[in-house]
């Protein structure tokens with residue numbers, strides 16, 4: 001089970017310093033969507049150079065232009081790029097073509113997907129590597145959490161790896177770990193913590209108790 005640190009709101013230099021502090025507990029560093037918008041592939045490239053032993057994820061949430069936008073991430077050194085599950089199968093296939101050419105992985109973010117079982121079946125049929133249940137920041141503000149979607153995912157996924165994101169922190173980590181996803185994504189739970197190093201350590205230790 002891997003811990004993915006989502007860096008969304010920090011500027012590049014701050015993000016590099018932050019990641020340096022918590023890196024011992026983190027397997028995947030996510031260049032989050034707002035970070036990608038603000039800093040582009042320069043952030044992906046810089047993180048890969050600075051943290052060559054960590055996997056890097058470019059959270060582009062691709063909706064169109066699947067091959068070109070995936071290639072941007074892989075050219076910059078990312079191991080993973082994200083696309084949106086609500087997009088067309090043609091876009092997912094184009095992302096997968098780029099991932100296959102580079103030997104990298106496509107993560108499909110299931111945010112706002114209405115019928116998870118049908119979409120899981122379709123995406124597994126296309127050969128998607130990772131499926132991510134995700135309660136987004138705006139949905140979190142309305143009190144939602146991804147635990148029920150994770151249960152649906154666990155019940156229906158046959159071959160893909162499973163990731164989960166959406167407001168997870170050290171006080172809620174145990175119930176996510178109990179469902180045994182492959183990747184747990186934590187952003188603000190760590191980046192906004194009073195003691196980010198302690199928070200990252202507690203989360204990683206909880207994951208280790210089940211790994």
Ligand SMILES: O=C([C@H](O)CO)[C@H](O)[C@H](O)COP(=O)(O)O
Pocket residue numbers: 006007008032033034059134135136137165166167168185186187188189
């Ligand atoms: O993908 C994300 C969100 O859409 C903002 O871009 C976050 O990285 C993801 O939700 C993880 O962050 P937290 O929910 O704060 O743990």
